[in-house]
Amino acid sequence: MADPREDPGAEEIAVNEDRETIHDEAEPGDEAEAVNEAAEQKPWEIVLPEEGATEDLGAFLAGMLVPGDLVALSGGLGGGKTVLARAMVRELTGDPDLEVPSPTFTLMQPYDGKSRDGQPGPAIVHADLYRLRGPDELIELGFDEITGTAITLVEWPERMEPCATPILTVELSLRPEFGEGSRFVRIDGLNGMRARLDRARAIRALLGRSGWDEAERHFMQGDASARAYERLVKPDGANAVLMISPARSDGPPVRDGKPYSAIVKLAENVDAFVAMDRGLRALGFSAPKIYAEDRAQGLLIIEDLGREPVIENGAPRPERYTEAVRLLARLHATELPGVLPVADGIDHALPHYDLEALLFEAELLPEWYTVHKGTHLDAAARAEFVAVWTEALGDLLTEPTTWTLRDYHSPNLIWLPDRDGLERVGVIDFQDAVLGHPAYDLASLLQDARVDASADFELRLLGLYIRERRARDQDFDMQAFARAYAVLAAQRATKILGIFARLDKRDGKPGYLAHLPRIEGYLARNLTHPGLDRLRTWHERHLPSLVAKPPNG
Secondary structure (H helix, E strand, C coil), rough: CCCCCCCCCCCHHHCCCCCCCCCCCCCCCCHHHHHHHHHHHCCCEEEEHHHHHHHHHHHHHCCCCCCCCCCEEEECCCCHHHHHHHHHHHHHHHCCCCCCCCCCCCCCECCEECCCCCCCCCCCEEECCCCCHHHHHHHHHHHHHHHHCCEEEEEEEHHHHCCCCCEEEEEECCCHHCCCCCCCEEEEECHHHHHHHHHHHHHHHHHCCCCCCCCEEEEEHHHHHHEEEEECCCCCCCEEEEEECCCCCCCCEEEEEEEHHCCCCCCCHHHHHHHHHHEEEEECEECEEEEEEEEHEEEEEECCCCCCCCCCCCCECCCHHHHHHHHHHHCCCCCCEEEEECCCCCEECCCEECCHHHHHHHHCCCCCHHHHHHCCCCCCHHHHHHHHHHHHHHHHHHCCCCEECCCCHHHHECCCCCHHHHEEEEECCCCCCEECCCHHHHHHHHHCCCCCCCCHHHHHHHHHHHHHHHHCCCCCCCHHHHHHHHHHHHHHHHHHHHHHHHHHHHCCCCCHHHHHHHHHHHHHHHCCCCHHHCCCHHHHHHHHHHHCCCCCC
């Protein structure tokens, strides 16, 4: 969970190459069902006894907003709309003393957003439409262009045309029956905002009952799913991490009636993290402690393992990688259960990393990477690709399985110098763990898509792993493991080439292309193994640039 403000490559770290998801399209009827569900939910109604409470609410609501959101502030004169808007603007600009006048005469007032640590944030627009002569005047003012990527606070929103942007509705009114200066507030969400509002309320409640309500919240990162992380820092310096991991929606079927998440065995909810976390800690490994949880909302407050990486200047730190390899060897030599407890009466069964999942991931290469390379594959070439991969993976699926964490690589390993032995390797991001071949996680570590590791370094640590395994199991088959390592390392490189090409082509993120030469080199290295002869031959015919040149060639 690297902090993107400190790491220029953090945007890339936010994508897990093992689990980057397809942007699901809504199925017919989903929108209607969502509307019906929202209609059954009651708005959040609260009484604010004095102006300070209104300002606190404004700061809280500001924390849940993202660019493109609109906050509709309605209610009569003197109801507190401007007080609330001022508190939100101050929170979003990171300036608690900022002068925020009512834009009654100018209609719109823009601000530069900043986070609490002074980093740039989204633009903010505060609009007061009380004097608006008609919706056409907003067009003349360029309202849509100005607010499209901003966080927009609108007083008197009933004077603008309906829109499809996410809307937080806040209705305020004076209620003297609750005390002088008291206000009654009714809050709801439209166009997808309601789920965020409910989650924000759940976060507030969790922080409150666990003693973290006074902590400052600093965004750390998100990843390709809906998951996000925040660092919590109390006034006394104590810190933790808030993990926001809402339940995953299945999305549309992509093959054989199954959604993407089911095919590649992604965790459905935060229970998987809880189970794996407690399982790893029970074995003596440094997974983060869980301080508090709201599993129904996908919220956890967990131990902050720090920011000390296992790499330096984009290269492995040998002593730290050595311990990370030893951790895997010990884990894989341990008899592990396939079902782990989550809570009383609730268990999590690890799914098998089966042929369907491995093939689907490998097929990202002919689907996306070949397009990036300008190579056309006909139906026969694609069918042969699947056939050779099916053959290569076949034998591996009959071998004993272990916990495969799937993202055991540098972004998810934290060095803990104050601990001893293998406990110095902090492990995070394992909620999508499966039962798979032990070679997979070793390949994830030694062929990290963002780390420059030489073939000699990889071979040395591969040898270390084998020695550690043989010391614990004299029957450990070194030759079989070496072949499995080459196959799964090739599968992983194949998948990542497809994912990064897709991120460029489909998602408009060309930054990932910078990593392609490194991954291409890994794949070429893996294809030299004799156990991948047929796969190497396929690449020689269709993607020869991915095949290592002979020494004198």
